[in-house]
Amino acid sequence: MSVNLRKEVNETHSSRNSVHRLRAQNARRFSHQVMMQTDSMTQEVWGRPPPADWAAPRVPPAHAPLNPPRANMPRQSENLPKDPRMWSREHVVMWLRHMASRHQMQINAPHLRFPMNGKALCLMNVDMFLQRVPVGGKTLYKDFQLRLSRAMYLQAQTASKC
Structure with missing residues (x-):
């Protein structure tokens, strides 16, 4: 150099x-x-003068919801069958709308992005969810997998009791 x-x-x-x-x-x-x-x-x-320990009021972070959901409000997901494999197309759309409102996601035309029932959702991987909903697809995938694993666990528990 x-x-x-x-x-x-x-x-x-x-x-x-x-x-x-x-x-x-x-x-x-x-x-x-x-x-x-x-x-x-x-x-x-x-x-x-202000007290020595006085601090200016803090603004809540941008990701914090302004109106947190109330515990006593009925959830839309209560109307869904516990086993996602039994969901119809209408149940899938209800679940998508519930997740969109719960997590402040924007899912435009969920019936067109997910024209399937619960069994078809079981076959989807995380990349397929991300293709349909780029922002929030991972959250949808995780929630669906948790619901599916919970249903399978309950099914195994009831089968072992018989």
């Missing part, structure tokens, strides 16, 4: 580092300004 090229590379790295340093300084300065404004507003409202 020539000397001129080394100098250019070093200058590029140093300028990148200085840009990162400036961004970090600006971010710290901005957050300090916001804190000072919040403290001064608090002092204006209360007539005294």
Whole structure:
């Protein structure tokens, strides 16, 4: 590597580092300004400085639901047969709508994306779910597999009791 090229590379790295340093300084300065404004507003409202342990109110994370589901609300999945292998096409659509509302997923035209009954869903792998629903297909697959394994376990338990 020539000397001129080394100098250019070093200058590029140093300028990148200085840009990162400036961004970090600006971010710290901005957050300090916001804190000072919040403290001064608090002092204006209360007539005294805020307590030492006072913190600004936190905004909930973006992934947190605004209205969490209530425990006493009836679930749509209660109307489904316990064994997914017994589901009709209508049951599959009901399950998809339930999952979409429960997990804030967007499933457009579920009857067209999944024109099948429960037995056909049993034959699908995770990639097939992801093809039909790219965002949320893995969640659908896991939920379906849990329901299927629960039904098979209950079936084996009742068979062993006989």
